[in-house]
Amino acid sequence: MISTSLISAFQTLLGKENVLDSEADRHSYAYDAAVLEPVVPELVLRPTTSEQLGKTVALCFENDLPMTVRGAGTNLSGGTIPTKEKGVVILTNGLNKILEINEQDLYAVVEPGVVTAKFAAEVAKRGLFYPPDPGSQAVSTLGGNVSENAGGLRGLKYGVTKDYVMGINFWNAQGEYVKSGGRTVKCVTGLNISQLMVGSEGTLGVFDQIILKLVPPPVASKAMLAEFDDIDKASQTVAAIIAAKIVPCTLELLDNATINYVEAFTKAGLPTDAAAILLIEVDGGHEALVEDDAAKVLDICKKEGARRVVLAKDAAEKNKLWEARRNALPALARARPTTVLEDATVPRSQIPAMIRAINKIAEKYRLQIGTFGHAGDGNLHPTILTDRRDKEEFHRVELAVDEIFDVALSLGGTLSGEHGIGLAKAKWLEKETTRATIIYSRTIKKAVDPKYLLNPGKVIGG
Amino acid sequence: MTQDLHSLARMLMELDDQMVACMKCGMCQAVCPVFAETMREGDVARGKIALLEDLAHEMIRDAEGVQQKLNMCLLCGSCAANCPSGVKVLDIFLKARVIVNTYMGLSPTKKAIFKGLLTKPALFNSLLDVASKFQGLFTKPASDVIGSSCARIQAPVIGGRHFMPLAKKPLRKLVPSMSTRPGKSGYRVAFFPGCVVDKIYPHVGQAALRVLEHHEVGVYLPAGQACCGIPALSSGDKESFDQLVLHNLELFEKEHFDYLLTPCATCSATIHEIWPLMSGDKKESLRDRIQAMAERTMDIGQFLVDVLHVEVPTQGSGTRVTYHDPCHLKKSLKVSEQPRALLRSNPTVQFVEMAEADRCCGCGGSFNLQHYDLSKDIGAQKRNNIVASGAEVVATGCPACMLQISDMLSQHGDRVAVKHFIEVYAESL
Numbered sequence: 056m057i058s059t060s061l062i063s064a065f066q067t068l069l070g071k072e073n074v075l076d077s078e079a080d081r082h083s084y085a086y087d088a089a090v091l092e093p094v095v096p097e098l099v100l101r102p103t104t105s106e107q108l109g110k111t112v113a114l115c116f117e118n119d120l121p122m123t124v125r126g127a128g129t130n131l132s133g134g135t136i137p138t139k140e141k142g143v144v145i146l147t148n149g150l151n152k153i154l155e156i157n158e159q160d161l162y163a164v165v166e167p168g169v170v171t172a173k174f175a176a177e178v179a180k181r182g183l184f185y186p187p188d189p190g191s192q193a194v195s196t197l198g199g200n201v202s203e204n205a206g207g208l209r210g211l212k213y214g215v216t217k218d219y220v221m222g223i224n225f226w227n228a229q230g231e232y233v234k235s236g237g238r239t240v241k242c243v244t245g246l247n248i249s250q251l252m253v254g255s256e257g258t259l260g261v262f263d264q265i266i267l268k269l270v271p272p273p274v275a276s277k278a279m280l281a282e283f284d285d286i287d288k289a290s291q292t293v294a295a296i297i298a299a300k301i302v303p304c305t306l307e308l309l310d311n312a313t314i315n316y317v318e319a320f321t322k323a324g325l326p327t328d329a330a331a332i333l334l335i336e337v338d339g340g341h342e343a344l345v346e347d348d349a350a351k352v353l354d355i356c357k358k359e360g361a362r363r364v365v366l367a368k369d370a371a372e373k374n375k376l377w378e379a380r381r382n383a384l385p386a387l388a389r390a391r392p393t394t395v396l397e398d399a400t401v402p403r404s405q406i407p408a409m410i411r412a413i414n415k416i417a418e419k420y421r422l423q424i425g426t427f428g429h430a431g432d433g434n435l436h437p438t439i440l441t442d443r444r445d446k447e448e449f450h451r452v453e454l455a456v457d458e459i460f461d462v463a464l465s466l467g468g469t470l471s472g473e474h475g476i477g478l479a480k481a482k483w484l485e486k487e488t489t490r491a492t493i494i495y496s497r498t499i500k501k502a503v504d505p506k507y508l509l510n511p512g513k514v515i516g517g
Numbered sequence: 518m519t520q521d522l523h524s525l526a527r528m529l530m531e532l533d534d535q536m537v538a539c540m541k542c543g544m545c546q547a548v549c550p551v552f553a554e555t556m557r558e559g560d561v562a563r564g565k566i567a568l569l570e571d572l573a574h575e576m577i578r579d580a581e582g583v584q585q586k587l588n589m590c591l592l593c594g595s596c597a598a599n600c601p602s603g604v605k606v607l608d609i610f611l612k613a614r615v616i617v618n619t620y621m622g623l624s625p626t627k628k629a630i631f632k633g634l635l636t637k638p639a640l641f642n643s644l645l646d647v648a649s650k651f652q653g654l655f656t657k658p659a660s661d662v663i664g665s666s667c668a669r670i671q672a673p674v675i676g677g678r679h680f681m682p683l684a685k686k687p688l689r690k691l692v693p694s695m696s697t698r699p700g701k702s703g704y705r706v707a708f709f710p711g712c713v714v715d716k717i718y719p720h721v722g723q724a725a726l727r728v729l730e731h732h733e734v735g736v737y738l739p740a741g742q743a744c745c746g747i748p749a750l751s752s753g754d755k756e757s758f759d760q761l762v763l764h765n766l767e768l769f770e771k772e773h774f775d776y777l778l779t780p781c782a783t784c785s786a787t788i789h790e791i792w793p794l795m796s797g798d799k800k801e802s803l804r805d806r807i808q809a810m811a812e813r814t815m816d817i818g819q820f821l822v823d824v825l826h827v828e829v830p831t832q833g834s835g836t837r838v839t840y841h842d843p844c845h846l847k848k849s850l851k852v853s854e855q856p857r858a859l860l861r862s863n864p865t866v867q868f869v870e871m872a873e874a875d876r877c878c879g880c881g882g883s884f885n886l887q888h889y890d891l892s893k894d895i896g897a898q899k900r901n902n903i904v905a906s907g908a909e910v911v912a913t914g915c916p917a918c919m920l921q922i923s924d925m926l927s928q929h930g931d932r933v934a935v936k937h938f939i940e941v942y943a944e945s946l
């Protein structure tokens with residue numbers, strides 16, 4: 056239990072309305088989007104200024120309270136599930152100001168609680184572009200994005216969140232202010248701490264300000280949808296497009312199972328007998344160039360054996376082509392009560408092997424799995440449809456997840472392309488890396504957070 | 518007490534199959550008007566469902582705390598309309614309100630209103646008639662364009678609201694009943710004006726009747742209609758709700774018609790969706806009757822455009838009119854284009870879209886009474902969007918939205934008139 060005097064200290068610091076200690080309030084911060092057991096925090100704190108954030112961290116440190124920072128709580132790996140003993144949740148949604156958008160020097164400075172899509176829209180108003188677009192962007196926060204190194208549909212061409220982080224100022228475990236990186240394209244002052252913070256899931260510091268790189272937006276784009284009756288042909292098509300030195304901004308794949316779920320849900324007339332469909336979009340700074348690339352990609356699709364390719368003529372048609380991809384998750388999520396959204400990622404060329412393995416695993420464990428994802432970067436989302444209340448079936452799900460990771464690793468891939476490690480995957484980390492990697496990471500953690508108060512147990516366990 | 522919590526939990530377990538569909542993705546945070554103001558997880562659908570699950574699984578003890586969160590909701594359905602997992606959020610919330618509020622007991626005022634008044638339309642109406650005669654003593658006109666009044670003396674119930682006065686003569690006095698045969702159109706409809714139209718906006722009802730007459734649609738308007746029941750149900754009073762449903766059902770079953778029309782988005786959604794939803798505990802024969810009535814219920818704008826196929830010429834010029842999508846029309850019934858088409862069809866109207874036209878106005882029935890400050894904050898965003906559109910008239914399809922929007926505009930001193938789309942359409946005939 057947290058003492059009443061400590062609670063009043065937080066109330067004095069943050070105002071009564073920003074210290075949530077009622078049972079109902081605490082219970083609503085016990086979970087995130089991962090399918091894991093909830094843990095109810097002792098206290099939920101909501102600082103609204105940078106100074107309050109720093110003092111909150113310091114006060115937690117002095118009183119040995121483990122802190123879990125929470126943005127929108129949409130991560131899929133349990134990164135915001137608080138610690139069992141004396142766990143405190145620190146909300147960032149009161150820190151949601153865009154501090155600067157610099158059109159001359161192409162950067163922006165934001166507080167961590169700014170919502171991704173709102174930021175992207177603000178940037179777009181000024182004729183600039185912030186590309187990382189996770190599927191959760193309508194709610195996810197930039198702090199959460201940086202902390203998970205979130206990706207998105209545009210990863211192949213535009214990179215992921217880490218490619219846009221120029222600097223991070225954060226509060227360390229003790230509540231002291233650390234500055235890293237800066238506003239210049241070139242900056243080699245000190246260690247590259249910003250990039251250490253990217254993907255750290257709240258275990259190394261609490262972000263206060265993030266400096267993000269902006270780029271000029273593409274002026275034209277063209278989308279097409281290609282159907283294949285053989286997953287290998289789809290994969291060869293992807294390889295051939297890249298070999299032709301064209302980098303599409305989107306290269307999404309839906310496997311046969313997913314196509315069928317989407318069709319059952321939308322009745323849009325999708326080819327339910329196709330082994331895969333690819334949604335391909337090219338964009339660029341010049342209309343003619345984009346037309347040219349689109350024509351080349353169309354040729355490649357046909358040459359590599361697509362049985363049908365549809366090219367969108369205008370924005371409305373493009374929107375229509377996207378419909379299938381947009382409905383992938385909604386269709387899968389509706390099929391069964393529980394949706395386990397996985398994130399195994401393999402080198403591009405291994406996609407057919409991976410999908411075949413997933414289908415075998417589905418058969419072996421008698422499970423429904425639909426796979427979709429970012430074919431361009433090998434980041435697949437095998438989505439297991441189940442009912443977590445059915446203990447026996449859920450056990451099979453766990454076995455299947457283990458095996459999916461084993462296959463991904465054996466194909467030279469990784470546990471997680473973008474959803475993070477959190478609590479859910481911490482136990483597999485050593486398998487992909489080495490014992491020494493874990494020890495090295497924990498040594499860093501111990502050095503900067505000797506009391507183990509910053510989101511303990513996440514990523515590197517311990 | 519613990520024994521009681523146990524039985525409460527058991528009742529809530531009925532909702533488990535629906536609740537488990539929530540995958541806790543958090544996407545509802547993007548659209549919930551209440552969350553946008555409070556930024557508290559317990560106020561958004563994901564949080565409320567999690568709390569109900571905790572209550573159902575006996576993982577939380579404070580049932581009252583959960584009830585408070587549950588009532589912190591406009592029942593606007595924005596979350597359900599955007600939910601990737603297709604969770605039937607409103608079904609869950611309404612049923613949970615009935616279960617939790619039955620367990621906790623209704624507040625004495627609500628009990629008096631629902632059990633004593635709403636279910637007895639004759640008494641309710643006569644009391645309001647008296648009130649309408651005296652209201653001039655307590656209020657002074659606030660805005661001549663909108664026609665609202667604000668409290669002349671600071672009565673606590675009225676607070677700082679600029680509310681619409683009760684009509685001098687309610688619709689039921691102006692048009693006590695009707696039963697006409699279909700003309701050229703070949704259709705005959707029943708007309709359910711709803712309480713707010715009856716008591717505050719009778720001219721909206723009259724405009725609707727004029728439009729139906731113009732298109733030679735036969736009308737059945739029985740005397741003695743009662744409220745659709747949603748205020749009682751959303752406060753968890755299923756008993757009063759059931760009485761109201763039965764009363765109206767029997768009344769309307771007396772004559773034949775093709776469709777039951779209302780000019781109130783909330784009434785349409787309630788009869789069309791909530792009546793059948795809440796009829797699970799009834800005998801099959803009654804369930805079928807409710808279902809049959811529900812299927813024939815339709816918004817008046819949808820009827821004109823989709824069934825009558827009235828001529829809707831293109832954009833006119835003149836008065837700038839914008840449109841607010843009532844949640845219960847767009848999100849519940851998926852009606853959004855038809856009212857716009859009717860507005861555009863008026864040659865003296867220049868239709869302009871406002872930003873976020875489908876953003877909730879913040880009324881939410883009794884939410885407005887319980888959480889007026891919050892309701893006002895949500896409404897202020899709507900008001901800003903209306904004003905920014907440059908419109909001289911804001912039209913909508915729900916009298917409850919009209920009340921809320923009038924309140925917001927009037928408090929800011931904006932000279933924007935608030936109308937029902939059927940009035941604007943009627944003006945063009």
Ligand SMILES: Cc1cc2nc3c(=O)[nH]c(=O)nc-3n(C[C@H](O)[C@H](O)[C@H](O)COP(=O)(O)OP(=O)(O)OC[C@H]3O[C@@H](n4cnc5c(N)ncnc54)[C@H](O)[C@@H]3O)c2cc1C
Pocket residue numbers: 087088123124125126127128129130131134135147167188189190191194195196197198199200201202203204205206207208255256257258260261262263473474475510513541542543544
């Ligand atoms: C429907 C859906 C679709 C998704 N699609 C994608 C996708 O396409 N690509 C992708 O990469 N991910 C995706 N995700 C996962 C998730 O949305 C991302 O990981 C996102 O970046 C999380 O942001 P958040 O604000 O919700 O962070 P949270 O979940 O609140 O937090 C995530 C982590 O960041 C830490 N954190 C948050 N703020 C701070 C701070 N100020 N300082 C230090 N640490 C902090 C937290 O402690 C936690 O460990 C999806 C999730 C859902 C539910």
Ligand code: SF4
Pocket residue numbers: 538539540541542543544545546562563596599600601602603604606
């Ligand atoms: S959007 Fe739907 S599934 Fe997602 S958290 Fe909200 S209610 Fe649950």
Ligand code: SF4
Pocket residue numbers: 548549550551552560561562589590591592593594595596597606
């Ligand atoms: S119904 Fe409206 S107010 Fe209630 S939770 Fe859903 S979006 Fe929020």
Ligand code: SF4
Pocket residue numbers: 710711712713714744745746747748781783784787916917
């Ligand atoms: S929904 Fe509202 S306006 Fe319509 S009848 Fe019921 S109480 Fe009256």
